[in-house]
Amino acid sequence: MFDIDRLNPQQRAAVEHTDGPLLLLAGAGSGKTRVITCRIAHLLQRGVAAGQILAMTFTNKAAREMRERVEEMVGRDAVKGMVISTFHSLCVQILKAHIDRLGFKRNFSIYASSDQQQLVRRLLKDEHADATSKDADQVLWQISDAKNRLIGPHDFRATGLNPVSHWTAKVYPRYQKELKAFNAVDFDDLLMLTVRLLEDHSDLLDYYQQKFRYQMVDEYQDTNPVQYRLLKLLAAAHGNLCVVGDDDQSIYGFRGADVNIILNFEHDYAQTRIIKLEQNYRSTGNILEAANAVIKHNTNRKEKALWTADGSGAAIDYLLCEDDEDEARQVMERIHAVRYDKDLAYRDFAILYRTNSQSRAFEEQLRYENIPFVLIGGQQFFDRKEVKDVIAYLKVLTNPFDEVNLLRILNYPRRGIGTTSADRLIRTSATLERPLWQILKQPELVEDLGQKTCDAVQNFVRMMEHYRGRFENAQQMPTTLADLLKELKFDDEIYRQEGDLGRARRRLENIEEVTNALASYLERDDNPSLNGFLDKVSLLDEVAPGDDKKEKKLNEDAVVLMSLHSSKGLEFPVVFLAGMEEGYLPHTKSIHETFDIDEERRLCYVGITRAQRNLTLLGASRRRKFGKLEQRDPSRFLVEIPDRVINRLGRDALTPSTEEEQESKASHFFAGINSLFADDEDKSPCS
């Protein structure tokens, strides 16, 4: 069924360990995916029913790939019934079936970031008129953080250190109450409520424990306390929990992931078998040596070192550049040279950086040189205003109690219900303690509402009810949506708002993408509904065009630009790791606020281990930031890389700059500028 002989001894041990807790520490490039798929195939071969296996991932993409790989190995039918899913999708499924036990209706809405923001902003303004939207974001951040730690609205305690936390303590309970009134849950609730559901209803817990006898979790180093708790609950009955991860690649601490969860696994689950995968099949020896040397400086970690049976390869280069523009030019030069020399495609090159704003200089230079490139990250499809507007309509159609979205569309496109009228409607809803939607159905209850407004409200309600009826016919959904958009005159509205014709067209195309996504969802789902579509959209599941695009992007023949975070799990023959400077890597915030240099080092480690053959580290000695030129120091991580694997090019890369040297750098800099005007193809001063 599968080729177990091609696995190395550790990999084979992992595949053959079926019962009892297993901690699989899988270093970067150690063939982890192959082990996971083989292990699932092995379980099936041993007679475990597909339906008894639960495999958890963090991304839809990972889930999809895992399913495909297993299907390839054992055939489509053998995989039927197996649950391979992200934490969030699994929780949506569980909640869809049982959320009524928590007092919600099953057609609940999922609030993603912008919905949450709207709500928190409103509540915060209610309490503190002078609160800014930035404060709101911080409050939302704290609420999310609390939920990730299973801290409920009434258990949250403000700390004296953080003034915002007092606002959070006030707002969090109201936020949660409103969500319930709107029949909505937010992203973190998906997990937190599922945990609560299972904790409070032993029959359900029992059911899922019996159902899932074997569990596997990928990227375990990125789990947060709620996810940890969920797994703990599910695994309690059988204890066949296999977690796969690499503590050295834990880089989502800022989102609640806690590296100690993987570090404590063996103490948490008695009789844990630990297997380390350290043989690397991706990178050259020099690259691995650099990676090992850097990560060794972290103290709170599992001891391990990557090694390869292949050669040591080319040395790593470190280029100290003049400024950000120079840094970008150096990369271009190397892309040209290496591409020609090694006969590589553009897609074999990746430029990685710590913050998305760093991409700019590279984009400009790539454009200038006519090198095709793709930028991963940046604005998400569902963040676009026009997309959010359409989605808001759909959300209200499935769940009229969804007040955030109801308010969003109440007068968009304009239909004569201005802020004053909206305020009156909201106030009436509050005093009568009835949902806004009910008030809209009886606008005559509202005092001081003009006849014209009254009519507008009634027309709006009538229209929405009409379309809600039509959307119940799932097969017709794309047509219904097209009709709705036509009736709303969305096109006109966008042409009116957007002076630039090209931009208007692009926005309309985005709206069309929503219709397309709906159509493709219809094809794929065996039991489609509008609500089901919206769930997929909220989870950014395969139906989402934004997601699709990311994959398409990686298939194009183009140089790839992305943040270090986005690069995890990927590999490229040639990698440029830009901005190796204090302030970027490690980032200023981690130096001065979160004090988590270890996570920055892991980020650096992730970047280094993306490279297969060729790695170039770059940094600038001065950089244009917020308009003015700033002096920069080389990253402390550079010193940790042993000299024998790295060529330090440019000037005294690691000597701290003295005043004298700064002066010489300055004159060098101006010389560089002058040479720009003198030569057309300038040989940059630092190469």
Added chain:
DNA sequence: GGGTCACCAGTTTTT
């Protein structure tokens, strides 16, 4: 209800 202007702040972000 919408448009303009001044001001402010400026990580990472799988779902």
Added chain:
DNA sequence: CTGGTGACCC
């Protein structure tokens, strides 16, 4: 230097 936000004015 940018993009986003809020106040203010038409």
